[in-house]
Amino acid sequence: MEVKVTSSTILTSPISHASDVPLTIFDRFALNLHVAILFAFTPPTSTNTDIISGLSNILVNFPTLTANFSTNSHGRPCLTVGGSDGGVLVVEATVSSKLEDHLPLTPSPDFRLLHPEVNDAKHLLQVQLNRFQCGGLVIGITSHHRVADGQSMGSFIVAWGKMVRGIPVDPLPVYDQKWLKPRDPPLVQFDHLGTEFIPLSPQPNEFKATPVYADPSEITNMLLHYTPEFIMRLKAHTNKLNTEKQTTFETLTGYIWRKVTIARQLDDEEGTMLIVGVNGRRRLQPPVPSEFFGNLVLHAYPKTKARALIEGGVVMAAEIVREAVRATGNDYFRSFIDLAEVYRDSDLVACHEKRGNVLSPNLEVNSWLGLGLDVVDFGGGGKLCGISMTWEHYEGLSILIPSLSPDGDVDVFVSLFEKDAMRFREISHSLD
Structure with a gap:
């Protein structure tokens, strides 16, 4: 080019x-x-x-x-x-x-x-x-x-x-x-130091973060396309075993997590965790206006063992995602806001700054669904014909992107090691 x-x-x-x-x-x-x-x-x-x-x-x-x-x-x-x-x-x-x-x-x-x-x-x-x-x-x-x-x-x-x-x-x-006003007195109910931020004076066993780096040439990107029919089949498979219907995000995220775990060929007892963005605008009570401009996102961290995830199928994977996301609610966000008051002048460092460029055996999934990207229009009469990431040297990143089909298709960006990506492509559309 x-x-x-x-x-x-x-x-x-x-x-x-x-x-x-x-x-x-x-x-x-x-x-x-x-x-x-x-x-x-x-x-x-x-x-x-x-x-x-x-x-x-x-x-x-x-x-x-x-x-x-x-x-x-x-x-x-x-x-x-x-x-x-x-x-x-x-x-x-x-x-x-x-x-x-x-x-x-x-x-x-x-x-x-x-x-x-x-x-x-x-x-x-x-x-x-x-x-x-x-x-x-x-x-x-x-x-x-x-x-x-x-x-x-x-x-x-x-x-x-x-x-x-x-x-x-x-x-x-x-x-x-x-909405950023802390409670009086502030109440930090969760372990944000060690989860979101590095503890200020960590004990030897309190926080372990060894960044893992890989040669960018070993990491590749791909874009997978999932039709409404495929997503409906996934949902039908999960919903028949649950009294509460799974969302597209929960189902597809759980599905991708499980397939990536299979492709990585992790040991049965190795732990694997998702890092899932959770929008606080809808979680805080009273809700924050959707028009709020800035940052208001935390993460949920669904986790399990590789063998349990694979054997449990997409049903189990989607349910783990659902439970973790729902647990990141108003109390969690309020606790995080109070953390700012308690450590007002402290030099807080986000845990993800110690990750390196390799997440395996973990996976980060973000959703661009519902952000309005598919209706972007700069005029002139032409049509929006593509939305894409460019190229990431960050292994273990996945993003759900709205397809431009009116039927509700979803494109999924995934960044993996080339050796894992080859296996992932082969099973990326299998319901097994």
Whole structure:
């Protein structure tokens, strides 16, 4: 793939006076990295000028995306909005090939050319507009996870598209953080130190984290497609043995977990754990508005032994996922909020920062279902024809992505060692 950058510019912050926005406990827990995603559109599309103008205008409603990381007068991490080092990087590029030559958007190392570099990126939001020979467009977006979670970024991208098309942006993002108020007195009911954050003074047996690193060349990415018919068959298989129906997320997540465990050929008694993102907006009571912009996600950690997972089938796997996710409810989120009050000035380090780039025997599953990504529209008359990750060197990551079929298909991104991926492909659509 030949990609030629034709221009690069910085959209400055819409805020004229610099102000500091403290990072919340959820921001500090979020991954300290940029997340990259691609959106492909068939021609005709809106012009680059119109898309960039829409971005500039919508940033008035999403000012934290133009911020930069800093520390406030108390030495605590924060976002500085309106500072001279902020803004959004916008790159324009041309691609010598036709878009159709790259469809479907199956993850490829070449796709990293379609968005700005994420390592040591200066700007928290980066955009690259890639014009293909045929007139097709791929918009590569990278955003820093400590500014916003998946739901927030989905809302932003949908709103950006509305702005380009001249459609009123409604609802607008919400920044009110009254839900972050701790209880009086604060009550930390769960072991967040050792689960979300590394204990401040761990005892020898209290926290063990040995990062595992692998050569990126040993890790491959794949995108699997699951039809509504296949998902219905999975659900029928699980629901007939349960009084309560399993969701698509629970069923498909349990299914992928079990199949990956088989492909990895783990020892029978080896433990395997899922790391599953749980959105706190619907968990907290009273609920936080879905329009809240920022981070409000924790993890659930379903776990079992490899043999039990394999022999229990997808029924057992889905049930373990369900129970762990449901246990991460209002009490857990409130306890986490109170943790911020108890350790207000402490230098908390998220446990996942000690993982390395290999999760095996564990698996992380995130869901992009329901984030609105499949309705992103930048105008011009063309169609959204692809949503994809680019290429990950992180073994054990899986993401559920909405397919663009109106029937409810789901695409599943999976990153595994090549040797495990070969076995996984062979069994990825088997109901056994």
